[in-house]
Amino acid sequence: MARRIQSKAGPKTRRKAPVSRAEAMQDERVQRVLATVDAIPKGKVASYGQVAEEAGLPRSARFVGSVLGRFVAKRGVPWHRVLGSDGTIRVQGGIARDQARLLRAEGVTVTNGRVKLRECGWDPDAD
DNA sequence: ATAGTGACTTTAC
DNA sequence: GGTAAAGCCACTA
Numbered sequence: 001m002a003r004r005i006q007s008k009a010g011p012k013t014r015r016k017a018p019v020s021r022a023e024a025m026q027d028e029r030v031q032r033v034l035a036t037v038d039a040i041p042k043g044k045v046a047s048y049g050q051v052a053e054e055a056g057l058p059r060s061a062r063f064v065g066s067v068l069g070r071f072v073a074k075r076g077v078p079w080h081r082v083l084g085s086d087g088t089i090r091v092q093g094g095i096a097r098d099q100a101r102l103l104r105a106e107g108v109t110v111t112n113g114r115v116k117l118r119e120c121g122w123d124p125d126a127d
Numbered sequence: 128a129t130a131g132t133g134a135c136t137t138t139a140c
Numbered sequence: 141g142g143t144a145a146a147g148c149c150a151c152t153a
Contacts, residue, residue, distance in 0.1 A: 029150085048135055052149090063150050065134035084135070091134045
């Protein structure tokens with residue numbers, strides 16, 4: 001039967017963050033992503049999909065990238081530790097070089113825009 | 128509500 | 141080992 005009223009405050013209902021500006025619109029998803037990225041140990045790297053899954057947002061790898069590009073620049077989040085599923089740097093432009101430089105500064109070997117996940121891949125369970 | 132877009136991933140060749 | 145196409149989820153216009 002027609003449930004006309006779909007509890008607008010359901011636990012799974014996404015909020016539109018009625019707060020004012022985008023700067024203040026820190027959705028819980030965004031916060032979870034940033035927190036997860038921040039949890040990546042120095043010298044280790046994780047994929048966008050891995051971060052998404054750890055943040056409780058399975059299959060939302062693209063969202064992770066979106067969040068990083070939009071919010072990370074102004075925070076102290078180690079965005080450079082997030083790579084493609086195969087360990088390659090997905091970001092394009094000059095920041096790609098910065099990412100490689102930041103990774104190398106942490107002792108991560110970057111060869112031809114790629115990192116060996118076998119060595120530097122982050123295992124949240126092990127950490 | 129529909130369509131376009133992307134710092135992704137997986138599968139197929 | 142590569143590139144190409146489809147699938148995917150959430151955001152934006």
